Amino acid sequence: MPELPEVETLCRQLKKVVLNKTIQRIEIIDPKLAMISEAVGKKITAVTRRGKALEIHLERQAITDPPLVDNVLFGKSHSSARELHNEKVLALHLRMTGRLLWQDDQQDVPAHTRFTIAFAEGSLICIDPRRFATFVMRDHHPGGVVIDDPLHSFSAHQLEELARNKKLPVKSFLMDQRRIAGIGNIYACEMLYEASVNPWRKTCSLSLREWEGIAEAAKRILKRAVACRGTSISDWRDLFGQKGDYQHELNVYARDRGLCRRCHGIILRERLSGRGTYFCPSCQK
DNA sequence: CCCTATGTTCCCAA
DNA sequence: CTTGGGAACATAGG
Numbered sequence: 001m002p003e004l005p006e007v008e009t010l011c012r013q014l015k016k017v018v019l020n021k022t023i024q025r026i027e028i029i030d031p032k033l034a035m036i037s038e039a040v041g042k043k044i045t046a047v048t049r050r051g052k053a054l055e056i057h058l059e060r061q062a063i064t065d066p067p068l069v070d071n072v073l074f075g076k077s078h079s080s081a082r083e084l085h086n087e088k089v090l091a092l093h094l095r096m097t098g099r100l101l102w103q104d105d106q107q108d109v110p111a112h113t114r115f116t117i118a119f120a121e122g123s124l125i126c127i128d129p130r131r132f133a134t135f136v137m138r139d140h141h142p143g144g145v146v147i148d149d150p151l152h153s154f155s156a157h158q159l160e161e162l163a164r165n166k167k168l169p170v171k172s173f174l175m176d177q178r179r180i181a182g183i184g185n186i187y188a189c190e191m192l193y194e195a196s197v198n199p200w201r202k203t204c205s206l207s208l209r210e211w212e213g214i215a216e217a218a219k220r221i222l223k224r225a226v227a228c229r230g231t232s233i234s235d236w237r238d239l240f241g242q243k244g245d246y247q248h249e250l251n252v253y254a255r256d257r258g259l260c261r262r263c264h265g266i267i268l269r270e271r272l273s274g275r276g277t278y279f280c281p282s283c284q285k
Numbered sequence: 286c287c288c289t290a291t292g293t294t295c296c297c298a299a
Numbered sequence: 300c301t302t303g304g305g306a307a308c309a310t311a312g313g
Contacts, residue, residue, distance in 0.1 A: 001291050052292080095292045097310075112310090130309045132292065168302060177293080186291050234312095236291070253291090273303070276289080 001236050002094050003052060004151065004182030005225035005246070010100050011049040013239035017102055018044050018056070018119060025118040030128075033115055033135045039090060050144070051181025054100075056090040057140060086139035092126070098133035101125050102239045145181045151222050154180075156212040163203035163211070170206060171199035172273050174214075183218070186231055186253045189278045191217040193252045198284045199277050224249065252278040 002010070022043045028035050039058055046057035094100070101110070104122045115135065117124040126133065147158060163173055174180060174188045183191075192199050195213035197206065206214075230236050230244030233254055237243060247254075251261060255278060256269040265282035 003291055006291075093292085095308095096290070097292095129311065130290090132308065132310095134293090166301085172303090175292095184291050231291070233291070274305070275292095 001097050001099070001234075002230070003184035003187055004049075005187070005222055005228075006230035006236055006238075006244070007049050007052050007054060007094070007182070008151065008226050009229045009238050009244070011047055011054055013102070014047045014054070014056075014100070014124075017122065017239070018124065019047065020044065021119045021121060023117055024120060025116075027116040027118070028114075029116075030114040030131060032131060033126075033133070035090075035115070035135060036137045038088070038137060039117075042088075049182075050091075050148075051177055052093060052184070054092045054094075055140070056092070058088045058090065060087055061085050088137055089140045091134075091136050091138055093134045094126075094128070095130075095132035095134070097130040097235065098126060098128040099235070099237060100239055101127060101237075101241060145178060147180045150180055150182060150218050151226070154215045154218050156208060156215040159215060160206070160208050160211045163206065166203040168203060169199060169272060170197060170201045170203050170214075171277060173203045174218075175275075182222075185275050185277075186233070186250070187218075187221060187225065189253045190251060191221050193279060193284060194221060196284055198281075199272055199279055252280060254278065 020043060023040055026035060026037065026040055042058040044056055045059050048055045048057065102122055102124055109125070110127050112127050112129040114126045114128045114131065114133065126135070146162060147154060162179055166173060171188050171192060174183050174191070175185070189199070191214060194217035195210065197210055197214060225231060225246040228245035228249065229238050229242070231246040231250070232243035233247045252267050255267045258267045260267055260280040260283060263280065263283040265280050267278055267280050269276050269278050271277065
């Protein structure tokens with residue numbers, strides 16, 4: 001369900017309610033979400049987004065070994081024992097139908113609730129009917145994807161360089177999370193429409209000017225969608241259960257057989273790599 | 286019964 | 300190695 005703007009919305013809202021708060025209790029209803037009780041009693045030091053994944057940072061583990069032992073074992077190149085302890089994060093990926101909801105006081109537990117993280121101030125619950133969401137505890141490691149955050153950095157030159165030798169359809173390229181983090185089906189369709197580029201075009205055939213159009217459209221659309229708190233075309237809701245507003249600004253997604261606002265052609269829906277792809281065949285060349 | 290779904294991963298084929 | 304197709308995961312809704 002959530003793409004970059006939706007996860008960014010959750011990330012910003014989550015900061016307001018859980019930053020510097022201490023986890024009192026974790027309840028895992030779905031055993032598939034194997035989670036370590038290590039997080040209980042820990043304070044949340046940061047909430048960040050990596051593509052479509054949320055990372056809840058935990059205060060570092062208390063050092064159990066005396067520094068003297070570490071120095072003996074690892075030598076004096078290690079300046080302090082603190083560095084031996086990696087920062088832990090709870091990494092949550094909502095996949096197709098995962099939702100996060102904040103509850104101030106004891107309310108009904110909604111259907112399909114998969115876990116609850118309780119704080120003194122309220123509870124963070126995850127709802128996921130299809131159970132595709134993943135939730136793991138791991139070491140924090142920065143870096144990873146090539147264009148980490150198209151919301152802030154997305155240069156046409158970078159894109160052109162990455163895509164120069166590739167023959168895959170430009171839409172598949174934009175949605176490949178190993179290269180670019182955070183773009184999913186809705187926003188890929190919308191940005192290619194805005195840039196007037198056909199989703200099936202091979203990446204190597206695009207001119208620098210076309211990459212510039214895509215980069216500009218991507219930044220504008222993602223920023224706007226964040227300002228709208230996401231797209232509630234079906235079941236997306238923010239942390240407080242509110243709908244987003246970007247569904248009112250979609251130009252092609254879910255507008256199958258509708259009229260193109262630019263050229264009055266007819267919007268089509270066709271399948272590309274198994275995903276419904278909405279586009280205007282007369283103005284996306 | 287059919288189809289669809291804002292995602293990712295894995296296996297297999299060309 | 301690259302790319303694409305399809306299935307799988309599991310459930311709800313039209």
